[in-house]
Amino acid sequence: MSDTPFGFGLPPEEPEDGDNGKKKGGQGGSQGPANPFGFGGGSGGADNPFAALFGGMGGPGGEMNPGDLGAAFQKLGQMLSYEGGPVNWDMAKDIARQTVAQGAEDGTMDASVSPGERAAVEEAVRLADLWLDGVTSLPSGAGTVLSWSRAEWVEETLPVWKDLVDPVAERVGAAMGDVLPEEMQAMAGPLLGMMRSMGGAMFGTQIGQALGVLAGEVVGSTDVGLPLGPAGKAALLPGNIANFGSGLGVPEEEVRLYLALREAAHQRLFAHVPWLRSHLFGAVEGYARGIKVDTTKLEDVVGQLDPQHPEELQNALQQGMFQPEDTPEQKAALARLETALALVEGWVDAVVHAAASPHLPSADALRETLRRRRATGGPAEQTFATLIGLELRPRRLRDASRLWALLTDARGLDGRDALWEHPDMLPTAADLDDPDGFVHHEQLDFSELDKMLGEAAGSGTTKPDLTKETGEDGSEEGGKPGGDGEK
Template sequence: MSDTPFGFGLPQEPGDDDKGKKEPGQGGPGPFGFGSGGGAGDNPFAALFGMGGLPGGGGPGGFDPADLGAAFQQLGQMLSYEGGPVNWDMAKQIARQTVSQGAADGSKDASVGASERQAVEEALRLADLWLDGVTALPSGANATVAWSRAEWVEATLPVWQELVDPVAERVGTAMGNVLPEEMQAMAGPLIGMMRSMGGAMFGQQIGQAVGVLAGEVFGSTDIGLPLGPAGKAALLPVNVRAFGAGLDLPEGDVRLYLALREAAHQRLFQHVPWLRAHLFGAVEGYAAGIKVDTSKLEDLVGQFDPQNPEELQQALQQGMFQPEDTPQQKAALARLETALALVEGWVDAVVHAAASSRLPSADALREALRRRRATGGPAEQTFATLIGMELRPRRLRDAARLWASLADARGSDGRDALWEHPDMLPTAEDLDDPDGFVHREQLDFSELDKMLGDAADGSGSDEGGSEDEGGSGK
């Protein structure tokens, strides 16, 4: 589990000197997203109540009327919000602002040029050709796109909404039901204000997290979930280029390898119709087990000072929202972890089979991406941040080994046939013993093939039937 359950801030990894540093405007970690927030320009509470620089106040750096005007405008948006549990308009605005500030490596977002679009289209087309020879699943992309970071934010926010809303809804409902029913009418304006502020705070922190992630992802499937529109394979040239520069490898090789991964994900999500619902259902099942400490919320409502809303943000940092430690909660988490490991492991194995004999840098790129995942890269951190789950990267290597062993034992058709139904997939216990699963499955299928072969031969003699019965009983 994450050290910051349900925190929409950006977690720091111990010992990770670079990823732990905060860029201006990025929020710190905090339970359910109510972290320390960014600077005055990003946090209207800080701008209005923490600057010490109101007219005549002589705050740090002097008073800037433009900053105050923007802060009042943003505060007005927060208090007037009447939508769902998350203010997604604010989330998009904050994400776009975060993208415009540049990524952690200093690179800036830019519109994608014609030559870059052509290079991405050619890489994805070649990737599909290579994958045709190593998987039974046909191409899943009916379109290819090259996105800027801002375009990635726009394209993926609808899926983030689907993932995050169930989590935020649990908290929003609890915040609205803190007071007894007979008192809710009297406290209506206060409850409405808390809901509006809660939705805005969620939106602010989600926007920051998604905006930072936009500076790191390569396509639409980096966290093992289909974040973009169905059937649309995408790459972000600016992030592909930045990743390749750090590896000292040809940019064309890096682009093609990442195109292989994107195209492989697209095949899986397009041709395994139950997979998306299975993954998102596990997230929703996990969110359903969120437990809200209503006693703390009741105390918060009783002590809330509308003239000092920063106190609300500080109070919400005190571990108010914690997951229930129930068998159902653990089962939902295990189901999601295992499913994501199987998705990523299959992609890893299939891409390696397609690229290892054609791309000289394939092994180096594979290991670089594995290390990125194993050390808790930005995709894993943001997923843990937005959904409140920390996935176990070691499962990815186990799953890749299992899929590769299945291909050796039964061919790519036999391996990919396991995706026909969720009950056919390996379990978490199978990932602990990949070779045992492959050996057991190979024996089961060989016995089934023998039985089907005998039936096809039409051998119905008493002697043949006796042998079959004896073999079956044995």
Template sequence: MSDTPFGFGVPPEEPEDGDEGKNKGGQGGNQGPANPFGFGPGAGGDNPFAAMFGSMNPNDLGAAFQQLGQMLSYEGGPVNWDMAKDIARQTVAQGTADGTKDASVGPAETAAVQEALRLADLWLDGATSLPSGASTAVAWSRAEWVEATLPVWKELVDPVAERVGAAMGGVLPEEMQAMAGPLLGMMRSMGGAMFGQQIGQAVGVLAGEVVGSTDIGLPLGPAGKAALLPLNVAALGKDLGIDKNEVRLYLALREAAHQRLFVHVPWLRSHLFGAVEGYARGIKVDTSKLEDVVGQFDPQSPEQLQEALQQGMFQPEDTPEQKAALARLETALALVEGWVDAVVHEAAKTRLTSADALRETLRRRRASGGPAEQTFATLIGLELRPRRLRDASRLWASLTDARGVDGRDALWEHPDMLPTATDLDDPDGFVHREQLDFSELDKMLGEAADQNRPKKDDPDEGDSEK
């Protein structure tokens, strides 16, 4: 895990002799000072704000200071999400490292994605008892993915970023806080800008690599909207030597399976996001570092705050509560991904000749700390241990053999029924151990069904209202 949970960039390098007027981003034009405000690297050459401020020649200085003023006047939450969106869109517009540029999705690509998702849902009907969860099938460009997922990134990141804002207000003695109010307000505004910069950059990079709306095992898009990104699907399959239609269909199976789970397990979303928030509450801020920054903060040198943030100001507390929150989140994410892996494999293994190869490719992509995991770890300070995914997949497959599809999927009726982190250490033991009383499980399911049955089914309900 990175020592900087929010992934703040490394300090800008000093320009070499003779390089002061060069644009390292390769976009041409007069660049002026390489990094006048001291922000970290990103879109727009060495400085993501360069793209926002322009080439920094004299004609652009007015606009640059106007932008700086807007940053300092920000009074919203812990993250400047307007800035995050702008930088994410700029990062997407620049294209990926291989030179691939974003483009609008054409009618033929949209039709191919919709057909793949339709067929995927048909195949999944025989692999899970959960009905289709996708009311809409869409093909997104990278920019559309950014727009659609930012509201969920806000839910994920704000609880952790809030820790910084709270810490900034508490580092000074109470009698000094009134005097230092304007300074602390400026630092909060700058902090919001720093978070917005880094999150926008990370989301923009991730938009160039994800293939759908559920790559990190969380519902990033709107409920019931299954989505694929044709440009990224093609990039993933380019070097695999597998027919592009099979690649698209396999990824459609994964997207559609995620949608079934998130739509028809109503408590799952709040369970996952509650686990993220619970973990965030255990993040502490190194107040000694923050006190140094507050005491020495120079409004003309905002890079001081940037440097403090990137030096590991955030650390998870080593407490039983924090460890439990981390285990809860890791286990929940692993169970989601393991279930999807097992269900998709069952649906694809007799229909796609490349099913095994695609399954292993995606497993390795996750296990090697692929882009989704890395970005999640960067923004939340959390790493999902790859071995949990294979353990969870094996557990769900074993449950299918022992209980059938209906018995396996019935465990999603309530969070207390799900396997624990200890069970993932011994999947076969969870399935076969004698103390797992399935008659008690059936009783719990019956009680849950009675509680969830609409009141109109109660013959006495209508009489009570007369």
């Protein structure tokens, strides 16, 4: 688990431009004041909400166009007058789009999807669905197949990111607002309003930066184990798929098919397990409710703050004074979320491997590549660590995949997939530690039930109602001499 949700206390590293060594973020490497009015550290670029306003402006010599300057101050006024929720999502989207426009970490730029790429993606997803029909009892969940550019991924997934991040940001913001006594809050109303606006800008800046970087790496709408795109729509990013497959020595069509299998498998799960989305997002909200901020340092800073020296507040922010404490509620919620995500990813890993192995010579190599991507801190882990303090443990993914494979052997496709009917039926974190024990226990339970049902069928009687007791004359009794229906 990350110790710094939203990057509090640890200045996020800015990506380097591989061509000229300058920092990304529109400052062009110019030397200016160190993070003026900044939140969370870093200088310039998207790490600074103010610097982001001026990014990319000016002529070749760095001079500022008066029209650009006016537009920047207009944006600044809009930011300070923001009265929305805990995150300034307009700013987050703008910064994410700016980051996408500057290119991915490997220097590749975003581009519109060509008709040929769109056709190849549609064909891959349709073929993937056909292969999945033979390895899972869950029917197709992708009614539509989409091909996205990176900018389109930002636009299409932003609503889900709002659902994911807002509860955490709201709780942290409330903890910050609880520092001042009520009488001081009344006196400092305008200042608190500005602080809320700046807090929204701070969150929006960091989230926009993270999403912009993530958009350069994801290959579909379900890379982080959550349904980020519209329901029933499988989506892949052809440009990022090409980058992912570069250097693997695997034909591009095989890479595309394998990733289409993963996207289509996720879509089946989220389409036909209606409680799964609310279960995952409910765990995030549970994590948010457990957030408690140690405000002692903030109280000291506020009490000694000199209005003529706002850099004191800036320095305190950079030192991590808003770093949330770990609480039992947080740990329990994160454990539930981590286990559920591991089960989702493990199921997808198992069914995709079963579907791909007979058809793709590179299936084993691609499977291991994706597992190592997680183990070395891929985009999913980094983004979750930045936004909500969660890091997926690769060990859980491997254990979950093994458990689903064992269940397939023991109970078949229908018996394995039936565990998704209710969250109480799913394996727990302890079961991931001992998958063989879980499968053996499940076999015993179901073999006894099958035996009872088989005996009832052989004797010509109907299947017994196991919720009621039967009297000597065959009539149903309520379980008590009065026949009142109680056990």
